[in-house]
Amino acid sequence: xxMKRDFTKNWQIYVMILPVLLxxxxxxxxxxxxxxxxxxxxxxxxxxxxxxFIGLKNFRDFFGSYYCGRLIGNTLLLSTTTLxxxxxxxxxxxxLLNEVYNKIYKxxxxxxxxxxxxISMVVICGLIKNFTASDGFVTQIVAALGGEKRxxxxxxxxxxxxYVVSDIWKNVGFNSIIYLAALSxxxxxxxxxxxxxxxGRWKQTxxxxxPGIAPTVIIMLILALGGLFNVGFEKVxxxxxxxxxxxxxxxxxxxxxxxxxxxxxxxxxxxGLFNSxxxxxxxxxxxxxxxxxxxxxxx
Amino acid sequence: xxxxxxxxxxxxxxxxxxxxxxxxxxxxxVVHVLFSSxxxxxxxxxxxxxxxxPLGKPTLKGYEIVLSNSRIARSYMNxxxxxxxxxxxxxxxxxxxxxxxxxxxFLLKKPIMVFITFTMMFNGGLIPFYxxxxxxxxxxxxFAVIVPGCLSVFNIVLMRTxxxxxxxxxxxxxxxxGAGHFTCFIRIAAPLSKPTIAxxxxxxxxxxWNSWFQAMIFLKNRKLFPLxxxxxxxxxxxxxxxxxxxxxxxxxxxxxxxYKYLVQYSTVIxxxxxxxxxxxxxxxxxxxxxxVGSLKE
Numbered sequence: 026x027x028m029k030r031d032f033t034k035n036w037q038i039y040v041m042i043l044p045v046l047l048x049x050x051x052x053x054x055x056x057x058x059x060x061x062x063x064x065x066x067x068x069x070x071x072x073x074x075x076x077x078f079i080g081l082k083n084f085r086d087f088f089g090s091y092y093c094g095r096l097i098g099n100t101l102l103l104s105t106t107t108l109x110x111x112x113x114x115x116x117x118x119x120x121l122l123n124e125v126y127n128k129i130y131k132x133x134x135x136x137x138x139x140x141x142x143x144i145s146m147v148v149i150c151g152l153i154k155n156f157t158a159s160d161g162f163v164t165q166i167v168a169a170l171g172g173e174k175r176x177x178x179x180x181x182x183x184x185x186x187x188y189v190v191s192d193i194w195k196n197v198g199f200n201s202i203i204y205l206a207a208l209s210x211x212x213x214x215x216x217x218x219x220x221x222x223x224x225g226r227w228k229q230t231x232x233x234x235x236p237g238i239a240p241t242v243i244i245m246l247i248l249a250l251g252g253l254f255n256v257g258f259e260k261v262x263x264x265x266x267x268x269x270x271x272x273x274x275x276x277x278x279x280x281x282x283x284x285x286x287x288x289x290x291x292x293x294x295x296x297g298l299f300n301s302x303x304x305x306x307x308x309x310x311x312x313x314x315x316x317x318x319x320x321x322x323x324x
Numbered sequence: 325x326x327x328x329x330x331x332x333x334x335x336x337x338x339x340x341x342x343x344x345x346x347x348x349x350x351x352x353x354v355v356h357v358l359f360s361s362x363x364x365x366x367x368x369x370x371x372x373x374x375x376x377x378p379l380g381k382p383t384l385k386g387y388e389i390v391l392s393n394s395r396i397a398r399s400y401m402n403x404x405x406x407x408x409x410x411x412x413x414x415x416x417x418x419x420x421x422x423x424x425x426x427x428x429x430f431l432l433k434k435p436i437m438v439f440i441t442f443t444m445m446f447n448g449g450l451i452p453f454y455x456x457x458x459x460x461x462x463x464x465x466x467f468a469v470i471v472p473g474c475l476s477v478f479n480i481v482l483m484r485t486x487x488x489x490x491x492x493x494x495x496x497x498x499x500x501x502g503a504g505h506f507t508c509f510i511r512i513a514a515p516l517s518k519p520t521i522a523x524x525x526x527x528x529x530x531x532x533w534n535s536w537f538q539a540m541i542f543l544k545n546r547k548l549f550p551l552x553x554x555x556x557x558x559x560x561x562x563x564x565x566x567x568x569x570x571x572x573x574x575x576x577x578x579x580x581x582x583y584k585y586l587v588q589y590s591t592v593i594x595x596x597x598x599x600x601x602x603x604x605x606x607x608x609x610x611x612x613x614x615x616v617g618s619l620k621e
Contacts, residue, residue, distance in 0.1 A: 027431070037506050038430055150560055263560055284454070
């Protein structure tokens with residue numbers, strides 16, 4: 026009754042929200058309903074209504090297959106390596122930038138380090154390929170340091186280092202922004218008080234700066250942990266090749282290949298669902314921990 | 325005080341040098357590409373290692389080939405169209421969503437907020453998403469690139485937060501003058517949240533300019549390809565034949581081979597140039613954009 030009265034009075038607001046709801050209904054909730062094909066022997070000809078149900082067979086096939094362990098291992102290794110090496114970099118960059126007192130120099134470092142973030146993944150991967158080819162300039166540097174001249178992207182052992190280093194290059198500047206914002210929020214009086222107590226800059230950093238930005242660092246870390254199963258698979262698809270599958274192939278690139286290249290829809294949806302469920306669990310756990318630890322949370 | 329300290333001065337010098345090195349590392353690949361793209365093709369072909377200065381006599385041949393190539397030109401126009409359409413649609417919907425969810429009096433605010441934010445926590449995955457777009461009959465149509473993904477929960481929340489900062493008294497006096505929600509939205513909410521709208525426009529446009537995956541899975545017709553897909557072919561799959569063979573340079577395998585690298589580098593520059601020109605102006609929006617991430621009430 027109240028609804029109805031509100032609707033007659035405020036019908037315009039309902040008209041405005043309608044397309045937004047429709048968007049999410051079609052592009053987010055319909056695909057969720059489409060998950061049923063994970064339990065089907067889906068064939069495009071029969072469609073979602075007529076394809077036969079086969080219970081958990083798709084899941085059994087995946088968990089029993091050779092790929093399962095390899096994909097989960099690769100996904101976790103790639104994301105944890107990225108986390109371990111790439112996560113601290115923007116924090117350190119922000120701390121170093123905080124010690125730069127020449128405004129123009131600081132601005133220049135910031136602007137230029139943001140640049141790689143805005144270059145498209147396709148171009149970045151194309152350049153990685155070009156630079157790590159047997160005559161590329163990164164290969165030259167590696168060769169000068171005692172390596173041999175060869176196509177670096179053909180070596181499975183080098184896939185993760187290449188992925189992580191390029192990730193740092195692309196994101197370090199942009200990701201430092203949030204820490205710089207946190208740094209500017211640290212109470213200046215604390216520095217003065219520490220200085221009066223005889224603390225040098227190093228001590229001030231340890232006792233004032235770091236505790237000041239700790240909440241931001243912690244929430245970013247927790248969010249990163251929540252995304253551990255969510256690897257940047259676009260980059261993987263652009264960079265991997267038949268020689269590096271054993272280290273490069275992650276769950277989502279497998280889902281893409283099985284589903285859209287091999288048209289194995291049901292199986293691929295099942296693998297994707299497995300990944301989505303883990304993602305959700307990790308995200309919610311991370312969110313809960315974040316709320317406990319820092320009193321900030323995403324949801 | 326500490327700034328006069330010897331140890332701090334030494335640290336400071338090392339710090340400035342290190343950050344200088346960082347700038348070089350960030351710029352080097354771009355510089356390499358820029359100088360390679362205007363190098364002498366014959367020298368470039370045999371050159372290995374970094375190109376820190378144009379090799380031989382600078383030439384614009386690469387750009388001539390790239391810009392006169394009908395496939396690249398077409399994909400460039402496609403990308404411009406996709407960027408404009410997707411950004412316009414996405415930002416318009418984001419503004420409406422943000423406005424509605426910012427009105428305290430709106431009865432369904434809570435459930436709709438839950439409805440929208442739940443999509444951040446769980447999704448149906450790639451294949452069901454693909455099948456939905458296919459079911460709409462959008463495969464191989466511009467819609468597949470423009471509509472799905474034009475709207476993001478994050479941006480709606482950003483918009484809503486900006487619009488919640490607008491004083492209620494403005495709305496009240498407008499309503500007294502007989503204004504409905506449409507008028508409030510167009511006359512009050514939209515003009516007063518211009519900075520946030522600008523930020524969302526710029527970020528959506530950059531994201532759409534750089535996107536390729538959706539186009540790859542949904543488009544088979546080469547005439548609809550956005551720039552990034554053509555770049556992927558030229559650069560990642562290392563296949564320049566379709567570009568060099570169509571050019572008005574002396575045809576044949578020899579010249580294709582000769583111009584291959586030049587074409588690759590020129591294409592990169594043509595692709596990233598608009599972004600490089602825009603991104604410094606986005607900077608002032610960065611912090612706001614990142615900080616307003618909290619979805620809580």
